[in-house]
Amino acid sequence: MKENYLALEQLSVGYHNKSLIDDICLNVRRGEIVTLIGPNGAGKSTILKTIARQLSMLRGDVVIDGSRLNEMTFRELSTRMAVVLTDRPKPELLTCHDIVAAGRYPYTGRLGILTHEDEAKVDEALETVHARELGNRDFNAISDGQKQRVMLARAICQEPEIILLDEPTSFLDIRYKLELLSILRRMAKEKGITIVMTLHEIDLAQKISDRIVCVSGEHAVRAGTPEEIFHSEVIRELYDIDNGFYDPVFGSIELARPEGNTPQVFVISSGGTGIRIYRELQQENIPFAAGILYENDIDYQLASLLACKVISERPFAEISPETYEQAVGEMEQCQRVIYAGVPKGGINARLFDLVRLAADKGILEEV
Numbered sequence: 001m002k003e004n005y006l007a008l009e010q011l012s013v014g015y016h017n018k019s020l021i022d023d024i025c026l027n028v029r030r031g032e033i034v035t036l037i038g039p040n041g042a043g044k045s046t047i048l049k050t051i052a053r054q055l056s057m058l059r060g061d062v063v064i065d066g067s068r069l070n071e072m073t074f075r076e077l078s079t080r081m082a083v084v085l086t087d088r089p090k091p092e093l094l095t096c097h098d099i100v101a102a103g104r105y106p107y108t109g110r111l112g113i114l115t116h117e118d119e120a121k122v123d124e125a126l127e128t129v130h131a132r133e134l135g136n137r138d139f140n141a142i143s144d145g146q147k148q149r150v151m152l153a154r155a156i157c158q159e160p161e162i163i164l165l166d167e168p169t170s171f172l173d174i175r176y177k178l179e180l181l182s183i184l185r186r187m188a189k190e191k192g193i194t195i196v197m198t199l200h201e202i203d204l205a206q207k208i209s210d211r212i213v214c215v216s217g218e219h220a221v222r223a224g225t226p227e228e229i230f231h232s233e234v235i236r237e238l239y240d241i242d243n244g245f246y247d248p249v250f251g252s253i254e255l256a257r258p259e260g261n262t263p264q265v266f267v268i269s270s271g272g273t274g275i276r277i278y279r280e281l282q283q284e285n286i287p288f289a290a291g292i293l294y295e296n297d298i299d300y301q302l303a304s305l306l307a308c309k310v311i312s313e314r315p316f317a318e319i320s321p322e323t324y325e326q327a328v329g330e331m332e333q334c335q336r337v338i339y340a341g342v343p344k345g346g347i348n349a350r351l352f353d354l355v356r357l358a359a360d361k362g363i364l365e366e367v
Ligand SMILES: Nc1ncnc2c1ncn2[C@@H]1O[C@H](COP(=O)(O)OP(=O)(O)OP(=O)(O)O)[C@@H](O)[C@H]1O
Pocket: 015, 020, 038, 039, 040, 041, 042, 043, 044, 045, 046, 047
């Protein structure tokens, strides 16, 4: 077990002496990736700014590697902590290289003169974020996504023990989002750098984080592993979602299921063949039933979220007469039956009886 690096001890954060969230207690281990998630305005950035000492803490304490935040000198803090918040510097006539080089200032003398070694670190940091070609460009004249990468290069160049990042993936296209997250993962796992960040993309948070902190309400800061936090109900409650779902198995956001509790279509599928059909029916707002699906079938997870009825069977069991009759009853209420393909196996033989029955009734559509 790695040692604790950062501790928030009954921390209260807020503005103008008015607290927003009280009693935050959190221990973060060295090299851990911790992501704060929660709705807009919940206080995620406020917590990060407080840890970064850009905002005074109201009560409690922040301890970094055994040192109290408020007792650390500026140099001590800046050699330990790099911060990439959403505010961007608006420098006059500074190149991206100059911005990144500022990450070396905690290590240079008063005049801020960079040694050859410092210069090499600036180049290396720009290289890491694939922004070397931006080095000579005016920082004010590059895109938001490019600025984001340059700011990350500055943080890397600072060689910190901990990096705080506020929404680091916003503005980045998919390639750079993935790249940023893999850079962070390398920094954490190979160099033992502790990462605390906020992310709005909870699917990415689920995949990259060692621990998730849910921020909402005055006291409600709940922490857990991604497996503990990413349940449809926890996410629904955290974000107060009433118009869709978060599917924790696939890490996907799903729109609400079609309106109505009476299925118009019955879908027979297996092993992923139903997914495209479910989505099409969802887009057309047609309520549907799905079955007979084994509970460990990939289609079962999405069907449970989108179908108004799912007829299922226990994994690896023969389809029971009761389940079959239930499926027939449901299917006979529908105007259409879509057969999306099912691999034949001994135990699912009755599924094919269902398909034949639909064909006999003249309501079968094969896709
Ligand atoms: N400088 C400020 N002075 C007073 N209140 C502020 C200030 N900055 C933010 N707030 C308020 O504090 C609350 C928390 O804001 P914060 O930016 O921490 O939320 P957040 O969880 O990061 O939200 P988002 O996901 O929208 O970025 C909000 O109600 C916000 O209006």
